[in-house]
Amino acid sequence: MAKEKTHYNLNAKQLHILTLLYKFRYATIPLLTSYKNLKSNSLQRTLDILLEKEYIGRKFEPVFKIDRKPAIYYLSTKGIALLKDDPRFDPNVLHSYYKNKSISTAFMQHSIDTLAVFNALKRSYGDTYQIFTKQELSAFDDLPETKPDLYLRGDREYFITLSHDVQPFLIRKRLAEYITHSEEEGWSGGVYPALLFVFADSNNEVRFLDFAKKSLESAGIDTDELSIGATTIKALGDYRTSAIWTYARETSSPVGLI
Numbered sequence: 001m002a003k004e005k006t007h008y009n010l011n012a013k014q015l016h017i018l019t020l021l022y023k024f025r026y027a028t029i030p031l032l033t034s035y036k037n038l039k040s041n042s043l044q045r046t047l048d049i050l051l052e053k054e055y056i057g058r059k060f061e062p063v064f065k066i067d068r069k070p071a072i073y074y075l076s077t078k079g080i081a082l083l084k085d086d087p088r089f090d091p092n093v094l095h096s097y098y099k100n101k102s103i104s105t106a107f108m109q110h111s112i113d114t115l116a117v118f119n120a121l122k123r124s125y126g127d128t129y130q131i132f133t134k135q136e137l138s139a140f141d142d143l144p145e146t147k148p149d150l151y152l153r154g155d156r157e158y159f160i161t162l163s164h165d166v167q168p169f170l171i172r173k174r175l176a177e178y179i180t181h182s183e184e185e186g187w188s189g190g191v192y193p194a195l196l197f198v199f200a201d202s203n204n205e206v207r208f209l210d211f212a213k214k215s216l217e218s219a220g221i222d223t224d225e226l227s228i229g230a231t232t233i234k235a236l237g238d239y240r241t242s243a244i245w246t247y248a249r250e251t252s253s254p255v256g257l258i
Contacts, residue, residue: 010055010082013046018055018082021075022089023133024118025097026111028070034119047073055079057101059108072108074100090138106165113162114149117198117236121152121160124242125257129154142188144181146174157193158257163208164200164233171197172211175228179219182226194227194257196245198236205230205246212248223249 010018020035021027029047033040050056055078060071075083080097083089118131129152132140137147148159159178163171175195182192199205212228228248235244235254242256 009053010050014050014055017043017046017050018075018079021056021073021079022083022094022097023135024111024115025100025135026072026074026108027115028072028112030070031112031115031119035115035122050079053078055082059101059105061105072105072112074108076100090135093135093138110149110162110165113164113233117160117162117233118150120236121150123239129158129257142185144178144185146177151193152257156191156257157187157189158196159193160196160198163197163204163230168204168208171208172215175212175215179215179221179226183219183221192226194229197228197230199230199232201234202232205232209246209248216248223247 017032020032029040029043033043036043047056047058051058054076057074057076058071059074063069064071075097077098080094084091084094114133118133121129121131132151132153134147134149137143137151140151143151144159149162150158150160152158152160161171161174175197178195187193197205197208199208209228209230212230213223216223216226216228229245230248231244231246231254238244243254245257246254
């Protein structure tokens with residue numbers, strides 16, 4: 001039997017990796033294997049083929065080896081051009097990816113951390129929620145201008161913002177934007193999504209929640225009307241419990257998504 005031909009000489013597995021690099025923008029082998037529940041050797045072979053065919057790029061600096069950090073993979077110009085033929089992918093998002101190779105390592109790391117948070121949420125909640133990345137939100141007209149890193153949609157909805165590597169004043173500005181959007185634009189589903197923020201440590205988490213309470217009070221919004229919660233990167237990595245979110249209420253202990 002003749003082998004079935006595939007578009008662009010890529011098979012379904014290879015094409016799927018390209019879609020994941022669109023979804024997350026940057027990724028590593030450990031996080032992709034966790035996402036897909038694959039063996040790293042199999043994924044490595046697929047990535048090597050895509051590298052050889054120049055559909056993806058790879059960033060690995062000498063310091064990565066010292067710090068025991070894995071290589072970072074991203075769509076190359078050729079991979080971007082391939083996906084432009086597919087109406088599922090936003091051309092404006094793809095156009096921004098032409099800068100993939102030159103963007104700072106810190107920016108890349110933020111995308112990689114987003115994938116890690118995505119994996120943690122899937123581990124805790126399975127298919128309870130549809131989870132969209134920022135790159136997938138261009139078609140959602142009712143979102144704030146500054147898109148969250150992740151948007152969870154299910155019986156309840158959530159905006160998740162990774163704040164562990166962002167200056168506090170920028171996070172406070174983001175919170176103010178979302179509070180204003182909740183008041184002026186409302187939400188088509190009725191209940192505005194809970195606003196969740198992920199911090200580097202518990203000290204920053206506590207300070208933010210105190211600021212969030214004051215912000216809600218200043219806006220005349222009850223904490224039951226708009227839920228604002230926070231956790232830490234470390235807590236998200238804890239496999240033992242999903243009760244990691246603390247909310248901006250008078251008395252609140254860590255709980256799961258509410």
